[in-house]
Amino acid sequence: MPLAESPTSESSVPPLHVTDLTKRYGKERAIDCVTFSAAAGDVVGIIGPNGAGKTTLLETVVGLLPAETGEVLWHGEPLPASQRRSALFYLPDGVRPYRDEATFQVLSFFAGVYRRSRAETADTIMSVGLRPVLDRRVHALSKGYNRRLLLALALLAPHPVLLMDEPFDGFDLRQTREIVGVIRNQAARGRTFILAIHQLVDAERICDRLILLAGGRVRGAGTLDELRAQTSLPAGSLEDIFLALT
């Protein structure tokens, strides 16, 4: 099973580099010349209010939406939209897949597709805490458990880069911390996470680097410390920084 390479083996070129990505809906630019990179093992947060263009950005990066301009580079080479699913796996928000099937059947489907062993599948189930609802049908899952199911599906996918839209939506504080631990653990093994988050507290807690998006444009990017320096707010919270930059 090809898994993400470890951070120690990465070259100087970031695995994922997005340049000047633009997507229009009619005359409106949903995202406008967005550029960013993600290194192996990075947890990158795309931060912005509702309507900032976070979902559009993720869907354009993975090739589910066509971009007007811009490129996605994989280890420095252009990655056409049709081939992006071999490197990137995207977990959309608001999806309740295969509602009539039991949770374990959906997991079993993904595990079968990606030839995951029983041990790997069981590990994933344990890590996201799905064990109590395995026999429950997807339509009967709570919002939180549905989110855990989606997360498990993404973790079963062997792709080196996972993009997730609002991965903490539906979780309480304790659950969020649990899932942050899972993501951190995977990132430590070299997987890259790009998370679209509108809760700034969550973003501050998990992300190594942040991309502040408003009106479809990148208003700031970097680690929290870099953003503090950029805004001259040495003790500023992400909220303060966001307000200063947008």
Next chain:
Amino acid sequence: MHSPKTYSRQTAPLWPLLAKELREITSGQALWTMLLLLCPLIGYSFLQAVSLYGESSSAALQSPVLANSLSPLDGVLVPTLGSFYVAVTLLFPFVAIRALGQEKETGALRLLVQLPYRPSTLVSAKLAAVLAAWILASIPALSTLIVWRMLGGHLAAAETANLLFGHLVYGLLVGALALFSASIAESAATSAIIALAVTIGSWVLDFTVAGNPGLLSWFAQLSLSQTLRPFEQGLLSGGLVLGAACVIFGLIALSAVWLPPGVPPLSKLRRSLPWLVIVALMLSAAAQVRLTVDVAEDRRNSFPSADQKLLATLRLPLLVTVRLAPEDPRYADLQRNVLTKLERTMPNVSVTLAKARQGFSGGSSDESYGEVEYVYGTRSDISRSTSPREILPLIYGLAGVSPPSPTPGGEYPGYPLVARADAALFWFFGGLPLLIVLCWWWIRRPPSVDNFLA
């Protein structure tokens, strides 16, 4: 691209995808509701057909000549399966659309298209699930065959299998059409409207323009329901089967083009055009295939075997010029009794419909109206008959061969049966629906995770 760092789509096994599609289509209510509706519908049609067949048989038992015309294919199978055809036309699109429509509506499609399968593989797996659904839906129809046998009825294996095959081809056409409509529409409701517009539109074509001349006749041939006709007449037409396979292939190819979300419609249209051209070319090639097998036990679509053998040896072109209006019933008779049989038997037959100067209903100022001219080699003759008994000797005369002596025996005996199928009502209105409900419950029961975690 650094291939070791990506996931290769070639490594994905097909079985999990197929199993998922089968679970999806069987877990929905649409299939089981259709099955429950089919039980009384098919059961009642069967009861009526057996009753009418029994009445005809009562008279035929007194007269062997009447018995010759009693074929279970016409008397029981075609009318019984006719109700299955209606259900497949009106209800099956809802079952097939679910295979794709629900994933679109729940957003699961955005996960599905990221899996390491080509769009064509995804759509083919869905078509396989649709085929499985059709097989399940055909259970009430298949059970009528068993009941018919239990009543003592006769079934000819070849013509029965051919008829079932025809229904399978029609079911796959409707299924592929439903998948295509689900791939182009955003919601299941819109998909259903598109699919039903085509299936019901086919009926309209049949009722309104069939039998009309020119362009309208060409339109009538596009009707989906025309697919079943030859099978119902005991014909296995290679061209028709190939043509239907081409249309199914085309619909699946187009569905694969329209499946991925995020591709602009204009781009999908551009990608569809080559497929449309390819399918058009395949259809025109399929139309050239003249291989047709008469599988009817009574050989209604063929001349007597001695004539068949002799006609097949006449290698020169036979040119037939018909001076009849296309809507003239004599033309239909001539076609059914003579022309189509000649086309299937002789290697080189060309039929031309000469422009009739006066319609058959408007009186005839043209003396030649109603004449049919036969030209074989350098000789020609004219006849007004629509009967093979007169026309075959005429052709033999033109070819300079003696008519074959009739082969004794081998005549279709007919299968009269006076039977009542009232008891079968308990099966179609009670037993079978109960079994279906039990199966539905078994499939819907809470699944066990024991094996999964073992």
